[in-house]
Amino acid sequence: MTRQQELAIETAGLVKRYDGDVLAVDGLDLEIASGTAYALLGPNGAGKTTTISVLTTLLEPTSGSAKVSGFDVLREADRVRERIGVTFQDIVLDPDLTGRQVLDIHGRLYRQSKRERQEKIQALTQLVELEEALDRAVKTYSGGMKRRLELARGLMTEPEILFLDEPTLGLDPQNRAAIWDYLHQLRDEAGLTVLLTTHYMEEAEELADRVGIIDHGRLVTEGSPAELIEEMGADVISVTGQGARGAFLDAVKSLDFVERIDESEDGIQIGVDNGSHRLAELVSVASQDGFAIKDISISKPSLGDVFLKYTGRQLRDH
Amino acid sequence: MTTAISTIWSKHMTKFVKNGEEWMATLFMPILWILLFGAGMKAMMGDMPLAGTNIAYIAFITPGIVALTALSGAVNGGATLLDEKLRGILKEYLVAPIPRLSILLGNMLSNVTKSLLQAVIILLVAVLMGAALTGNPFGWLLGLVLMLVFALGFVGIASAVAMRAPNTGSYHALIFLLNLPLLFASNALYPLQIMPTWLKVVSYINPTTYIIDLTRGLWFGTPMALNGLLSVGVVLAWGFLGTYLAYFSFSRAVR
Numbered sequence: 001m002t003r004q005q006e007l008a009i010e011t012a013g014l015v016k017r018y019d020g021d022v023l024a025v026d027g028l029d030l031e032i033a034s035g036t037a038y039a040l041l042g043p044n045g046a047g048k049t050t051t052i053s054v055l056t057t058l059l060e061p062t063s064g065s066a067k068v069s070g071f072d073v074l075r076e077a078d079r080v081r082e083r084i085g086v087t088f089q090d091i092v093l094d095p096d097l098t099g100r101q102v103l104d105i106h107g108r109l110y111r112q113s114k115r116e117r118q119e120k121i122q123a124l125t126q127l128v129e130l131e132e133a134l135d136r137a138v139k140t141y142s143g144g145m146k147r148r149l150e151l152a153r154g155l156m157t158e159p160e161i162l163f164l165d166e167p168t169l170g171l172d173p174q175n176r177a178a179i180w181d182y183l184h185q186l187r188d189e190a191g192l193t194v195l196l197t198t199h200y201m202e203e204a205e206e207l208a209d210r211v212g213i214i215d216h217g218r219l220v221t222e223g224s225p226a227e228l229i230e231e232m233g234a235d236v237i238s239v240t241g242q243g244a245r246g247a248f249l250d251a252v253k254s255l256d257f258v259e260r261i262d263e264s265e266d267g268i269q270i271g272v273d274n275g276s277h278r279l280a281e282l283v284s285v286a287s288q289d290g291f292a293i294k295d296i297s298i299s300k301p302s303l304g305d306v307f308l309k310y311t312g313r314q315l316r317d318h
Numbered sequence: 319m320t321t322a323i324s325t326i327w328s329k330h331m332t333k334f335v336k337n338g339e340e341w342m343a344t345l346f347m348p349i350l351w352i353l354l355f356g357a358g359m360k361a362m363m364g365d366m367p368l369a370g371t372n373i374a375y376i377a378f379i380t381p382g383i384v385a386l387t388a389l390s391g392a393v394n395g396g397a398t399l400l401d402e403k404l405r406g407i408l409k410e411y412l413v414a415p416i417p418r419l420s421i422l423l424g425n426m427l428s429n430v431t432k433s434l435l436q437a438v439i440i441l442l443v444a445v446l447m448g449a450a451l452t453g454n455p456f457g458w459l460l461g462l463v464l465m466l467v468f469a470l471g472f473v474g475i476a477s478a479v480a481m482r483a484p485n486t487g488s489y490h491a492l493i494f495l496l497n498l499p500l501l502f503a504s505n506a507l508y509p510l511q512i513m514p515t516w517l518k519v520v521s522y523i524n525p526t527t528y529i530i531d532l533t534r535g536l537w538f539g540t541p542m543a544l545n546g547l548l549s550v551g552v553v554l555a556w557g558f559l560g561t562y563l564a565y566f567s568f569s570r571a572v573r
Binding site: 056057058059060077078081082084086088090092093094096097101105106108109110111153 | 321322325326329332333336337402405406407409410411412413414415416573
């Protein structure tokens with residue numbers, strides 16, 4: 001019998017420093033409710049994989065605490081391991097085994113009975129659409145198929161919590177959409193908690209109930225995708241140019257329809273109430289104040305803009 | 319613990335059985351030794367006079383060849399472990415609710431099993447080439463068991479190195495002595511009494527000398543040059559030491 005915790009994942013002041021003084025996680029406080037999907041969004045090097053490694057008991061924290069399903073990852077590691085499923089950033093499948101063997105071995109490691117394994121293998125292969133390839137060696141699979149197999153493996157043992165480290169890294173849009181689709185199908189599964197890490201903002205927007213934006217090992221902001229985006233204004237006008245920038249910015253700040261202004265090395269993002277109506281006025285303000293516009297565009301705000309607001313940098317799509 | 323060990327063991331054995339090339343590669347060298355080296359030397363050496371009895375050269379070198387195969391197998395087993403570590407395949411085991419030791423033991427035992435299969439095949443070839451087994455099957459079995467304990471010791475060393483090595487190149491650089499050098503520095507190819515003193519000393523430190531002396535006696539009936547109980551003790555201690563080193567290195571390398 002598992003006890004359903006209110007908080008599936010909880011960290012307090014989590015710090016991880018590697019040998020040689022590399023501070024990967026710098027005081028992380030997370031509270032993730034059971035049955036929700038949470039995305040840790042951040043660029044490469046932000047500390048996402050390290051956080052997952054600590055939560056899945058692969059690494060010991062340097063200081064601070066972390067609990068998964070109510071169990072401490074340091075002192076009760078085995079209890080944690082019984083309840084989690086994981087997919088890693090790199091593909092870690094044994095290339096000489098068949099898909100079926102991979103899933104079967106995984107089930108045996110968790111002491112599932114033969115019947116259970118057969119049922120799960122059938123159900124999961126159907127979910128991730130790998131029925132035809134199941135008895136072929138993994139080395140014959142495409143990248144997308146391997147990721148789907150890994151997702152199936154993570155789910156074999158009916159975990160309470162599923163950790164997905166960059167689940168669609170390197171996949172083409174079709175495969176990415178397929179994985180998102182499977183994850184949506186799983187959302188109805190009673191009580192499954194999902195923690196995923198990603199640097200793709202559309203992925204966080206698509207899959208998560210709550211998003212934590214992480215940079216340099218700390219959370220810079222947190223909230224549902226809708227909440228975070230609402231802060232940005234209805235539309236974002238992005239401007240790059242040269243000239244009297246200071247004067248231009250002062251003038252823009254005084255406009256009453258401007259909700260926010262964020263600057264980065266790449267340009268200026270101006271949050272307005274309606275992009276197409278305000279565009280002309282901004283252009284005339286720029287030319288009046290000696291700012292030569294090189295490029296100007298309107299877009300709906302995204303989590304990338306949220307990231308920019310809090311860190312001053314672009315969340316680059318690698 | 320045993321489910322985990324047997325799951326990992328059977329994973330490696332499945333791969334081994336499926337992979338015909340691995341079979342061929344590991345058996346090719348020892349059979350070559352027996353056929354070419356053994357037959358060639360037989361012509362020149364005739365029988366080996368040892369402590370008052372004569373033994374056919376093929377029979378004389380067979381224990382060494384089995385040991386050599388076990389050593390090569392150990393190096394390969396370590397390389398597999400290293401490969402699984404570098405590729406991240408070990409991570410699947412590390413997040414599973416299984417004891418850490420079972421990961422190591424599953425790998426090591428699959429290695430030793432392969433050595434057992436190879437030893438039996440080599441013995442068969444040797445017998446076909448003229449080596450005469452003693453009439454005592456318990457002796458054969460005991461010899462095989464002791465040979466496996468010896469193999470386990472080296473599998474342990476190879477695994478210990480594998481868990482510390484940052485890449486394949488440095489693994490092989492550290493482990494290269496674990497092959498022909500060990501064989502030449504023992505009584506595998508020539509008896510102890512004809513060795514110069516310095517070589518004799520090195521041979522006495524080499525655990526290979528003891529298992530070879532034991533199996534020559536148990537399989538082919540040669541009188542042992544060394545004290546049997548001492549040899550058994552050395553082999554058992556060796557197996558234990560290798561396993562312990564592997565466990566120590568493994569625990570340091572993973573959480």
